[in-house]
Amino acid sequence: MAGEVRQLDDRKLAVLRAIVQDYVGTEEPVGSKALVERHNLGVSPATVRNDMAALEEEGYIHQPHTSAGRIPTDKGYRLFVDKLAEVKPMSAPERRAIRHFLDGAVDLDDVVARTVRLLAQLTRQVAVVQYPSLSRSTVRHIELVALAPAKVMLVLITNTGRVEQRMVDCPGPVGETVLADLRARINTRAAGRRLPEVPGLLEELPAMFEQADRPTVSTVLATLFETLAEQNEERIMLAGTANLTRFGHDFPLTIQPVLEALEEQVVLLRLLGETTDAAMTVRIGREIAYEGLNSTSVVSVGYGSGDESVAKLGVIGPTRMDYPGTMGAVRAVARYVGQILAES
Amino acid sequence: MAGEVRQLDDRKLAVLRAIVQDYVGTEEPVGSKALVERHNLGVSPATVRNDMAALEEEGYIHQPHTSAGRIPTDKGYRLFVDKLAEVKPMSAPERRAIRHFLDGAVDLDDVVARTVRLLAQLTRQVAVVQYPSLSRSTVRHIELVALAPAKVMLVLITNTGRVEQRMVDCPGPVGETVLADLRARINTRAAGRRLPEVPGLLEELPAMFEQADRPTVSTVLATLFETLAEQNEERIMLAGTANLTRFGHDFPLTIQPVLEALEEQVVLLRLLGETTDAAMTVRIGREIAYEGLNSTSVVSVGYGSGDESVAKLGVIGPTRMDYPGTMGAVRAVARYVGQILAES
DNA sequence: TCTTGGCACTCTGAACACACGAGTGCCAGA
């Protein structure tokens, strides 16, 4: 009946942009007349109506009732985000405030806690920050300490400031010289490397020791590898759940599944995990795999101490959100957290 | 006009109990007729009406509108909890399930995480569990390790399985014998003692060392005292916020301040802090100091590894909650967590 | 071919009236 892949005309795109902007602002379906009044599109309401009909035909907008205004669909938001919106940079005072707020942090926990609060406050939505995960970070230092004749404490310090320690029960007494030797060899090879690489780099180590010491060396290494591999340390911090109350009119129905999803760390981790490292990811409504979040959008991005990202952070809000502003806030916060981590 | 301190008649108490029970079940104001039908009070609705009028006069119940049923007031719930309700013990299968679920925990974090989820699930409300706090627990072991000539790592292990470590930069190189001596002396004095006691017990230690070593000893001790005193480690874990959706009809208004309160660890800590150690505490509506929680009730109790409580846990729900059941669940969970902590 | 003004139509939401029923308070009698 109609051209399928027909390219949308510039004005239609402008109309879509205007609809998204107005709807995000007012939360109410927007009609042709109001649109023309608030944006100077240079055409009459009737023309806009024609464009709207076309946009609806293509699935970018939708009418709740026959005689109501239009609401963007997920597809409409998608087009808006991809083609029509610019990330809105933070203002200078905002940037200064972010910087200042994060600078006050005393340790890693505090950095994460401050970040998540800040993000929730800036976006007025639910913020999620993943702890810098072990698997992405690099080794700063590995320490071995004899606590008792056959008991060694192993301490792993990462570039993100995270400290993990383990006790190792060795098969026999451990000489201090052996331990020092082992410590030196481990650090020479592992320092600065990414955690998952480390086991490969230490493979030939046992062979470098006397036959008698090999069981001890192997035991220590085994514990180290365990620590490195321990993925269940993927922790997450949340803030801003109170912002859910501003979600919409049809309240309990929308909010319940969202609250449930937020309690499932697994869901949140997978959500953030899908973010491609480099760029900011925006997932909208049905695009989100987890059903409970089908009426929300997720804006997420990686952050890291260097040029590489060690963890993700993001924001969860209604599909009807201020995408440019949210994306700007997320990007800015991620950038500053990265700086803070790099400094400390 | 009327007797003020007049003792309430047994039947009036029975009526109050019935009102509370019905209202908790139905969430709707309960009238005299329905009451008589559902509980065999042995009297007619008219009689019940008289009793209700008296109860209202005394402030135990309240009428939302002239021609509606009655709803218990905070004062009514208070009387119910104090005089009319028995803590409802968990059934044997429930107890077994609790036990089994908690037994699977692998470390302290996991114990707390499982506890809070369990509590949320059992009560279908919001659960709060405080981590065993350093100040209440006792020293299991303190370890000192030389990492570099003038760098010592201090590790504090508590009876609740918590491990805290700190780096100490010493004013000068530290001899291994001095360190061993210090370690031994510290542990002899501190092991088994409550954390806040420890500084007092170690006061005269520096004097027992050679003049030259005293600065080092003092530095190490200072860091240890800091670690002991660090109260901001009072962490809390939450679960079951999704249960807030079952709160009431007047939704966003009630839930918003509650969600806000739940984000403030400080508020939650103070809330739990007010619990007297020994017994279970129930705070109802306006009795709660924090305004945002004025339409909720909090049931909390201490739990601990021995006979003494090291932290608190509890449940936050609408004032209209099943007090006997909630109290039963809270008590049972606290008891089992205590056992788990004692074992590990 | 695109745009525009006009017009008839649809539908929601607010306002209002109204009846029903649940629940009450009070009183007189047992």
Add this chain to the structure above:
DNA sequence: TCTGGCACTCGTGTGTTCAGAGTGCCAAGA
């Protein structure tokens, strides 16, 4: 002291009406 009866109150649900916002379509103009 309890009970049944009775008149009264008031919230809720239903039905109706009405205004307004918004649409789609069409014919005329650029």
